[in-house]
Amino acid sequence: MDSQGKRAVRLRLTAAAALAGVSGAAGSWAYARSGASASDLVRDLAVGWAYVVAGIMAWKRRPANHTGRLMVAEGITWFLGNLQGTAIPVLFTFGAWWEALNMAVLLHLVLSFPEGRLTTVLTRRLVQFAYGLVAVGGLVRTLLFDPATDTGATYLDCASCGPNLFFVPGWHGLFDTFDAVYHAIGWVISAVAAVAVVQRWRHASAARRRALLPAWFGIGVAVAFLMWDMLFYVVPWFGEVGSLAEQAVYLMSDLAQVAVPFAFLGGLLRMHLQRAEVSGLVIDVGTDPDPSKVREALVRVLGDPTLRLGLWREEKGAYVDGSGREVSADGAGRTPVRASDGRQLALLHHDPALADDPELLESTAAALRLALENVWLRTRAKDVATRIVQAADAERGRLERDLHDGAQTRLVFALMSVRRVQRGLADHPDPALREAADEAESSLRLAIDELRGIAQGIHPAVLTRDGLAAALGALAKEAALPVVVAAEPRRYDPLVESTAYFTVCEALSNAAKHARARAVSVSARHLDGRLVVETVDDGIGGADTARGTGLRGLADRLAAVDGVLHIHSPAGGGTRIRAELPCG
Template sequence: MAIEPEAGSGVGGRAGRGPARIVLVVAAATVPLGLFAESAFAHAGAGTPTLLYDLTVGWAFAAAGLVASWRQPDSRSGLLMACEGFTWFLTNLQGSGNDVLVTAGVLFGVVNEAILVHLVLTFPTGRTSSRPELALVVAVYAISVAGGLVYLDTAGTTAYDPYRCQGCTTGIHLFAGNAALMGAAQRAVEAVGSIAGLTVTGVLLSRWLTSTATERRLRAPLWLSMGTCALLTASHVTQVFQMGIQEPASQVYLLISDVAQLTIPFAFLGVVLRLRMTRAAVGELVLTLGSELSLDGLRDAVARALGDPSVEMGLWDECPGAFRDAAGRAIALPEPGDRRVADRIERDGRPIAVFVHDHVLADDPRLVRAIASALRLVAERSRLLDDLRGQLDEVRASRARIAEAGDAARRRLERDLHDGAQQRLVTLSMTLASTLRQLGDTPEAADVRAALALAGDELRQSLAELRELAHGIHPSVLTDHGLAGAICSLAARMPVPVEVAAAPDRYPAAVELTAYYVLGEALTNVARHAGASCARVSAAAERGRLVLEVEDDGRGGAVARPGSGLRGIADRVEACGGSVSVESPPGGGTRLRAELPCG
């Protein structure tokens, strides 16, 4: 089943409002009917404990029907429970002393058993799921109505009848005349009722044996109702074989039957509340975890709430076209006829996630939608994180390309200066020196010699500055002697003593160049701002990363402000996928640590 985001509607929607109103009317009518029916039952001689038990059973079914209809408006189970409570009291009208009410109590009171069978066979949807199930429900209703018609003319034939009292009427006899025929009809109806009862009990037992652990927990009312159905079936069997039950034993039987039926509405109510609590647990999980909500965390929480460790959740992986769980394993979707169901979470017709669960959860679509909504949040969060990671990777790659392009441009500029302007200046210097040698020591040449000597000095100074500029653009010592040699060269130009600890290892050219500029900038900060008396520099490879450290004993308090040297170091290192940390307590010196990937 595919689940798209809901547009947002009230609980249950308009479709569930009509049945909910009917349930409300039936449940409300159960209150006065129960009071009147129990007064009739009292007229027939029922004691106070029996009356209280009877009232509790009927009203419990009505209350459970109201709650079930409110929590699951799309299900008919709430209506069936309310009708079960209403018809529960109709039987007691047999003690009213009024022919019409007694007749109504007989004809409609026996429908109570049929409604109970209908409820337990179709829980929790209240709808039959197959033709044999529908046929069984219709047959039970037909047997109940036929039994009511027959009972009108055979009332009082059993040894114990709770509604027969002094002065009570037996109602309107529709088929009076042939007592033997009606007795045989009664036994036939009871025989068919016994067969139907055994069939219903067998169906419930078969469902129990073939159900999953999750289904057994969530459908507890069905299993509790098996005992009730067995009791009702036993009642029909006694009628078939004309087994006389004396009054004390019959009273015990009625009490046990009432208590057994009393457990059913509370069990149904317990299932409804359990599903509601599960939905609340899912919502609470989303609120509690917030931004930390993850696929495996949601799966584990839902599995605990449902008591079903077989629950699976996965996100859609576009490349292989499959759903994958939190560990990256592909999820095998259930085949048709499997007892597990796969709910695909979609957006705009495209799959984004899947929720694989026991088929019994399909009976509570609100719970499935709640879990699907939480899973959709996980999927959207994962998608946004993937997009963000992709953008960050692209930014890092772009910064790395910019840095590499800048390094390449500096290398070209250094090469052009070395091969162009620097070579021409060297040639010019040699030409001036040669001209000076060719001039004689005559007084006339003295002024020329002085001018040429001055020009030579300026030329040598310009050449030295040009070489220093070329060295700053791209240090040739780095190319010739590696990072260790370049660090020693930097340390030699420092105004304070610098201890160097660097192995003569070679690293990728881009890594060495970045390391050189990081150390150069850090040492410049030491010389200009730290007020240090000494410094220490180290460079070493650790687990595929080049670790650089610069320490000084200066005043500390260094801060990476925008445009500062420290900010430039961080930008340069992060562009290569590295990291920088700075420890600079006031008065405690500064320690800079940079890590560059070099594997």
């Protein structure tokens, strides 16, 4: 919502609060004039303003939902009937006409909760009929109502109130009959509304039923109040002998009605929090879209224990759940989830009643789409990184073979030729010639050793031929400081072996150049389906991946093959580098 929209909402909320204040003050003044006690006034104000306060909070939190506005309207109209306690004809007549408007607003609130709108033809017709009954029926009733004689016709017993501007004396004989019909129609509307709420409950999902609890509470209070009203109307003498009981019931009714708006507010905010929980799906899915874990997160958000989640499997051309069963895309209660480019990602098979809350379904599908696309992108990036590492490793091996089979072989042949020349010059009288042959032989041997070292650094032949344990042993012999190796003599995938080997190479290089270590121990073992390689030195510690490219590059290389690098290097306490690689 932009700043202009927020400003408009604030203005409406201010106007609603001001109107509620005026309505409450006028209603309390009129109610007090009719003989209400201080406790009666407090209870009456508490109920009306409870609706206003809760409604303003709901309106502010969810301005697009009409529930908050309806609660404010209920609080304002709550006081209209009190105006019958005045001796001002206009106010009295207005209060008599619209006395039951708050009941129609409450019906509207109950039937439209939690969306804030009426979703079925039945509920729309009921609410229209209720407002029509108050507008038309209330007007006719007011035309027949004489406050001087019909003192028991309202909850205010005030013979001195009025007069009624709309009263038609010639029609007064019809008042009792019409009043009975008027109340009976109100009871019928309430009963039908209760049936509508029951039907919504029966066809609702578990999450939907929790959302409807405030509506149950509200209609329960309204029905109880109407039943009490009916008891006093059908058995007039009950009020005469049961004044204490009447006061107790009105007190309980008022207290219950104070709780109703906050029940609606709590339900509305709970739904808001439920929608907020949807964003947590991205975190719940994480980097591993395990169907069972994702389904648990969806069940928690949607409140549907029957939900099935199918993830799209390209090789099967179908949606598959966590147990390997296909999830059909046909039928009711199916919500497909597609990627932004149209690719099929997942299918939610849920309670069809969740269709009554399309906002929740749409936000859930959007969050699941984002989570699965993130996983897909990470997988693609990891696959690319793995292929790069594989290509680099293969290129290392090719270079090592080219050096070994090409330049190194030619150098060896040249060395053999020089040695034949040396033998031929053994008796030659020219010492300078014999010395030149010796220098050539020495230079060739040095060149071969250097070339072998280069090839060993690119990709050691012993690693390919004999495996990781032999390669680590050879590496230890050539290291610049004492190295103890404990490695299991077993073979692994070539990419895993080369990654582990170069991890140890980097660790030994750091130990010699930076750690000032006196000795290093190296271990390689198979543990729970992973190759675990550790190097431990007794140097000065303080190694940090953020300060150097070597260890950071190692971490990236390991991540490309689903490996993990752990470094423990306290200052003055040596360095432990642990690499874990999946190896089956």
